[in-house]
Amino acid sequence: MNLHLKVWRQKNPATKGALVSYEARNIPEDCSFLEMLDLVNEDLLSRGEEPIAFDHDCREGICGMCSLTINGIPHGPSETTTCQLYMRKFKDGQTIYIEPFRASAFPLLRDLAVNRSAFDRIQQAGGFISAHVGAAPDGNAILVPKTDADHAMEAAACIGCGACAAACPNASAMLFVGAKVTHLAALPQGQPERERRVLAMVRRMDAEGFGNCSNYLECEAVCPAEISTTVIGQLNRDYAHALAKESL
Amino acid sequence: MSLNLDSKTPSGPLEKKWEQHKFESKLINPANRRKFEVIVVGTGLAGASAAATLGELGYKVKAFCFQDSPRRAHSIAAQGGINAAKNYQNDGDSVHRLFYDTIKGGDFRSRESNVHRLAEVSVSIIDHCVALGVPFAREYGGLLDNRSFGGAQVSRTFYARGQTGQQLLLGAYSALNRQIAAGSVEMFPRTELMDVVLVDGHAKGIVTRDLTTGAIQTWAADCVIMATGGYGNVFYLSTNAKGSNVTATYRAHRRGAAFANPCYTQIHPTCIPVAGDHQSKLTLMSESLRNDGRVWVPKKKGDTRASSQIPEDERDYYLERKYPSFGNLAPRDISSRSAKEVCDEGRGVGPGGLGVYLDFADSIKRLGEDKIRERYGNLFDMYHQITGENAYHGPMRIFPAVHYTMGGLWVDYNLMSNVPGLFVLGEANFSDHGANRLGASALMQGLADGYFVIPYTIGNYLAPQVGKRPTTDHPAFKQTEAEVRANIHKLLSIKGKRSVDSFHRELGLIMWDHCGMARTEKSLTRALKRLPELRQEFWQNVNVPGENESLNTSLERAGRVADFLEFGELMCLDALTRKESCGGHFREEYQTPDGEALRNDEEYSHVAAWEYQGEGNAPIRHVEPLTFDNVKLATRSYK
Numbered sequence: 001m002n003l004h005l006k007v008w009r010q011k012n013p014a015t016k017g018a019l020v021s022y023e024a025r026n027i028p029e030d031c032s033f034l035e036m037l038d039l040v041n042e043d044l045l046s047r048g049e050e051p052i053a054f055d056h057d058c059r060e061g062i063c064g065m066c067s068l069t070i071n072g073i074p075h076g077p078s079e080t081t082t083c084q085l086y087m088r089k090f091k092d093g094q095t096i097y098i099e100p101f102r103a104s105a106f107p108l109l110r111d112l113a114v115n116r117s118a119f120d121r122i123q124q125a126g127g128f129i130s131a132h133v134g135a136a137p138d139g140n141a142i143l144v145p146k147t148d149a150d151h152a153m154e155a156a157a158c159i160g161c162g163a164c165a166a167a168c169p170n171a172s173a174m175l176f177v178g179a180k181v182t183h184l185a186a187l188p189q190g191q192p193e194r195e196r197r198v199l200a201m202v203r204r205m206d207a208e209g210f211g212n213c214s215n216y217l218e219c220e221a222v223c224p225a226e227i228s229t230t231v232i233g234q235l236n237r238d239y240a241h242a243l244a245k246e247s248l
Numbered sequence: 249m250s251l252n253l254d255s256k257t258p259s260g261p262l263e264k265k266w267e268q269h270k271f272e273s274k275l276i277n278p279a280n281r282r283k284f285e286v287i288v289v290g291t292g293l294a295g296a297s298a299a300a301t302l303g304e305l306g307y308k309v310k311a312f313c314f315q316d317s318p319r320r321a322h323s324i325a326a327q328g329g330i331n332a333a334k335n336y337q338n339d340g341d342s343v344h345r346l347f348y349d350t351i352k353g354g355d356f357r358s359r360e361s362n363v364h365r366l367a368e369v370s371v372s373i374i375d376h377c378v379a380l381g382v383p384f385a386r387e388y389g390g391l392l393d394n395r396s397f398g399g400a401q402v403s404r405t406f407y408a409r410g411q412t413g414q415q416l417l418l419g420a421y422s423a424l425n426r427q428i429a430a431g432s433v434e435m436f437p438r439t440e441l442m443d444v445v446l447v448d449g450h451a452k453g454i455v456t457r458d459l460t461t462g463a464i465q466t467w468a469a470d471c472v473i474m475a476t477g478g479y480g481n482v483f484y485l486s487t488n489a490k491g492s493n494v495t496a497t498y499r500a501h502r503r504g505a506a507f508a509n510p511c512y513t514q515i516h517p518t519c520i521p522v523a524g525d526h527q528s529k530l531t532l533m534s535e536s537l538r539n540d541g542r543v544w545v546p547k548k549k550g551d552t553r554a555s556s557q558i559p560e561d562e563r564d565y566y567l568e569r570k571y572p573s574f575g576n577l578a579p580r581d582i583s584s585r586s587a588k589e590v591c592d593e594g595r596g597v598g599p600g601g602l603g604v605y606l607d608f609a610d611s612i613k614r615l616g617e618d619k620i621r622e623r624y625g626n627l628f629d630m631y632h633q634i635t636g637e638n639a640y641h642g643p644m645r646i647f648p649a650v651h652y653t654m655g656g657l658w659v660d661y662n663l664m665s666n667v668p669g670l671f672v673l674g675e676a677n678f679s680d681h682g683a684n685r686l687g688a689s690a691l692m693q694g695l696a697d698g699y700f701v702i703p704y705t706i707g708n709y710l711a712p713q714v715g716k717r718p719t720t721d722h723p724a725f726k727q728t729e730a731e732v733r734a735n736i737h738k739l740l741s742i743k744g745k746r747s748v749d750s751f752h753r754e755l756g757l758i759m760w761d762h763c764g765m766a767r768t769e770k771s772l773t774r775a776l777k778r779l780p781e782l783r784q785e786f787w788q789n790v791n792v793p794g795e796n797e798s799l800n801t802s803l804e805r806a807g808r809v810a811d812f813l814e815f816g817e818l819m820c821l822d823a824l825t826r827k828e829s830c831g832g833h834f835r836e837e838y839q840t841p842d843g844e845a846l847r848n849d850e851e852y853s854h855v856a857a858w859e860y861q862g863e864g865n866a867p868i869r870h871v872e873p874l875t876f877d878n879v880k881l882a883t884r885s886y887k
Contacts, residue, residue: 012798030523032634038528038749045747045802050793053801055316057489059529061630062414063320084633109460110799117437120317124429128422129381133301133699136372136379139406140336143390152383153408156415160319189381 001027001092005040007052008099009111017108019097029088033076034059034066036087037098054112059083061224064159067166068112069099074163074222081161081224101166105173105209116162118208119176126200127180129189142188152186155179157225164219164227170211175219177201178231181238195242202239251506251859253872256660257361262878263343266365269661270704274711281306284710285717287454287469289441289496291318293413293691294674295475296420297698303427305703310467311424311433312456314440314491314804319421322477322489323694326413327534327627329395329405330377330691332370337394341402343367348879350689353399353579354654354682355831355847356881357509357855359874361661362679369700370692374406376699380419384408398535399579399686399886410534410626416691420698440804441496442732444472444503444670447724451500451670452717455725455732459804462797464736466720466729470713471669473702474500475694478653478675480513482812482819483764484756486650487519487532493808494815497657497676501818505665506857506870508678509655510815511823514685514832515765516651517583520634520644521603530649531634533606533627535687538576540611540620541644543567543583545604549594555605555643566590574886581684581832581845582886584648588765589843591647598645607643648765652690654681654832655822658857658872662705663697666857669709673697678855683831736796739806744789748805751786755809755816758782763820768836772824776817783813818858818867825869828852840883849881 003024010017022044027036034056041051057065061084070076070085078085090096098112106114144152156179164175181198184190190197213232220229258269276284284307288299291313299311313321333346346367351358374392378384384406385393394403408415427433438459445453445466453468479494480486501507518533544565546558566586568575578586587604590596597603612620617640621628628639635645656678657665663679664671674694681689718724762775786809794800829838829845830852838846855872 028524028526031526032528035526035528039526042747042749045791045793048791048793051802053799057315057320057491058322058325059490060325060487060531061633062325062411063315063322063489065315065317065320078633080633084630086633086636088636113799115460116316120319120425120435120437123422124425128426129379130426131376131379131423132304133376133703134372136375139334139374139378139384140391142378144386145390146386146388149383149386152381153385153415156383156408156418157411159414160317183383184381187381187383189379 001029001087001090003027003090003093004095006095006097009052010108012110013108027087029086031087032059032083033070033085033087034083052112053110056083062159064161067101067114067161069101069166071097074101074166075224079224081159101162103162103165103171103210105165105171106162118210119160119162119173121208122173122177122201122204123180125204126193126197129184130193131189144187148186152183155182155186155227155231158227159225161224163222163224165210167218167222168211169216169218170214172213172219173205173210174213174232174235175223175227175229177205178235179227182231182234185234185238194238195245198235198238199242199246251857251870252666253506253658253857253870254660255359255872256662257359258661262360262364265361266368273704274707276707276711278306280714282308283714284308285310285469286471286473287467288312288473288475289454290321290475290477290676291424292321292323292475292477292674293417293420293694294698295473296321296417296424297695298473298475298673298702299433300420300423300427301699301703302706303430303432306432309427309433310436310469312436312439312441314438314459316437318424318435318437319418321417322492323417323691324414325489326691327410327532328397328536329407329412329688330373330416331397331404331688332374332406332692333367333404334371334374336392337403339402341404345402346370346404349400350680350686351682351879352884353684353686355684355845355884356682356849356853356876357830357874358680358682360876360878365701366680366693366696369696372700373692373695377416377419380423382408382415382419395536396539396577397687398538398577398583405688407536410536410624413691416695420695441476441499443728444500445725445728446503446667447718447722450668453720453725455729460799462800464729464733466725468718468720468725470710470717471671471706473671473673474657474676475673475698476676478656479815480650480653482755482816483650483759484752485522485527485530485760487516487530490529493811495808495811497672498811498815500657500665500667500670502860503667504860505667505670506658506859507655507818508658508855508857509822510819510858511763511826511833512654512683512831513650514580514652514654515584515648517580517587517648518606518646519649520631521598521647523599531630532649532651533631533644533646535580537606537624537627540623541576541606541608542610543576543604543606545590545595545597551595555597564590564595571886578886579684579686584765585834587648603645603647605643606646608639609643612640652685654678654683654685658855662708663702664709671702671706673702683833736803739790739792739803739810740796742788742790742792744791746789747791748802748809751782751790752805752809752812754782755813759816759819763823766834766836767823769824772820775820776824779813779817779820786810786813821867822856822858826852826856
């Protein structure tokens with residue numbers, strides 16, 4: 001198949017960027033979206049041009065490193081990551097707009113690559129259980145009902161890609177933060193630090209410049225890990241509870 | 249030059265060695281730990297757990313990864329599970345059985361002492377991960393659930409759906425984050441190791457490149473830990489992440505670290521077959537699928553009927569037929585080779601005949617589609633996404649692909665290489681899996697090394713090193729940095745015609761055809777002739793556009809491919825000189841009449857550790873003999 005691409009090119013954060021047109025020719029439909037960009041890049045290289053920079057690593061939908069806003073939708077028109085999007089989802093002759101994930105807390109690095117370290121800093125604020133090596137009781141000493149373990153797992157499946165914030169008109173990271181808060185709140189091991197955790201993570205999230213949730217639910221729609229917005233409800237409840245207790 | 253390959257294996261009975269060694273290891277008091285700086289390169293299971301644990305103990309740690317976040321490391325992609333000798337299922341498991349299975353699974357080519365330690369600490373890993381909040385699968389009663397895995401007859405594998413690696417890595421990442429917040433670990437993402445700096449023969453620092461700005465920096469420390477994963481991408485197509493590379497370990501090799509058993513590569517039996525020339529990587533379907541899937545091909549050659557049109561009695565469930573006691577759970581190397589055999593016979597399925605069926609029809613009939621969905625839903629979704637086929641309605645097509653590399657930098661019992669101060673953890677070292685790794689053992693080893701081994705053994709090196717840390721003003725740092733800059737300049741100034749990727753693809757094909765699932769003296773000799781030619785062409789004709797001072801993905805890849813081009817030769821040389829078949833290393837000349845790997849214990853019961861001799865010179869093969877006092881060397885049988 002042949003495609004008309006409009007790709008965001010920007011040499012570095014200091015220069016201005018623009019959409020540049022490229023033709024992608026003879027693309028097999030069994031190709032993944034990133035393999036299509038590989039082919040375009042090989043073509044650019046053969047013409048002595050610099051390839052399009054984009055983030056990617058595992059190419060199997062789990063590492064969360066790939067991004068791209070495709071025709072206005074983070075990760076494009078499928079329920080997965082960009083790396084698991086296959087060209088059979090597109091039509092021959094179609095025009096495809098390819099832009100970076102856009103959120104002020106994700107500063108652009110080059111072309112389609114952005115800096116998502118703000119997510120790491122939110123996790124550093126409190127997304128952990130303080131258990132030091134060597135002190136743990138036997139794994140079966142802590143019984144966890146299967147439904148709770150399943151609930152924790154569903155939230156823990158977040159891959160930290162940032163599509164939620166990129167899709168949200170407020171650039172809210174509440175799905176991402178809610179996922180970690182919900183994962184650890186669902187487990188007995190997570191209880192001792194539950195209140196500290198939610199306060200620290202929400203404050204860090206605000207400080208990084210992410211917005212608040214106003215129920216657009218775009219985040220859930222684009223999330224490749226199928227994290228439900230119920231985690232945002234959990235986040236709000238836990239935050240309100242912790243805040244009230246803190247003010248006592 | 250002589251190479252010190254003293255394994256420092258403690259004396260005493262096998263099951264007491266680790267305890268005794270921990271007692272005899274040097275302790276460093278908390279006040280002194282603060283004075284030591286430790287560099288950790290790589291933040292997968294081994295690196296993240298090591299950095300977090302050393303930070304927790306009070307060492308000053310600097311951690312580096314080339315990805316944009318430590319959470320991206322390729323450990324995250326491991327699906328199936330992690331082994332531990334808990335015997336929660338009361339099915340006869342024990343530390344000794346896990347030890348024995350791992351030694352046997354590795355085809356008797358690993359060190360008894362290291363493997364036993366691994367089995368011992370496996371139980372603590374599960375406890376610690378539970379404490380960190382890893383959401384392992386549970387039974388209704390709230391107890392931890394287990395599943396069985398290839399190469400074992402007990403259920404000792406703990407799992408978190410099909411995302412065990414992800415959950416274990418995120419656990420280690422959370423522990424790392426706690427230390428970053430506490431100020432004991434400083435994290436440098438998007439920063440790639442370019443070289444190791446040796447001062448008076450000790451590893452005392454590294455040179456890095458900031459992948460966004462191109463800044464070349466030097467870092468001094470009291471010791472360097474490498475946890476940089478395996479070298480499977482030498483084949484271009486593998487299940488590894490695109491960024492996975494051999495650069496860190498190979499550059500260390502060039503500085504004197506011995507590379508052990510590079511020819512031991514694991515070909516995973518259950519991957520999605522190649523779809524075309526555009527393919528950039530291969531995707532693994534967890535081996536756990538073999539618990540409920542049955543592997544088969546048509547009995548007839550060139551049978552092009554759809555799978556549903558082939559009646560039961562015209563199907564060959566070849567693993568069940570050849571290995572009745574292990575059946576579809578035969579170890580990886582055996583399953584892969586059997587798939588190659590039936591495809592070579594012309595009985596493969598799918599495009600090009602390079603595939604076999606993995607069929608869930610019987611399990612769906614027995615357990616219902618919902619149960620199968622609960623166990624493997626994400627894998628079936630992934631299969632659908634990639635191939636466009638629904639595996640609930642028809643069998644999957646699978647084919648073997650390069651997945652894991654057992655070889656790596658040589659390390660002693662303390663996980664230190666022959667270069668003092670250079671420690672190597674996880675897949676990057678050679679230590680625990682011999683010639684073949686069992687499923688669900690990589691996660692175990694990564695976390696064992698990082699959480700439970702290095703925190704004890706590092707003291708043996710560091711204790712006498714107080715006050716010996718050089719500064720980056722030392723001439724060795726200046727010299728190494730200058731060499732790194734010169735190398736980058738050279739890559740950028742060639743301005744040739746061929747892209748980095750085209751060289752990498754060609755290298756991968758040479759390696760797959762000549763040093764892949766089956767090797768011969770002829771194929772390896774041919775590769776050893778072809779590789780230097782390709783390398784020469786690379787250095788004359790590679791096209792690396794742009795400059796160093798920006799995010800330049802071509803430049804990043806060029807450096808890695810340059811190292812792969814040299815490393816491929818070392819692999820072939822190792823495969824050529826190991827004149828036996830064992831585990832993942834199958835030399836066609838050495839097989840039993842029924843096609844099984846034929847070891848030669850008299851001559852090859854040893855580790856081959858290669859010493860670098862400078863560009864263009866043949867490396868020297870050194871040997872660490874392997875002794876087996878606790879298991880009887882036997883022909884591996886899964887029949």
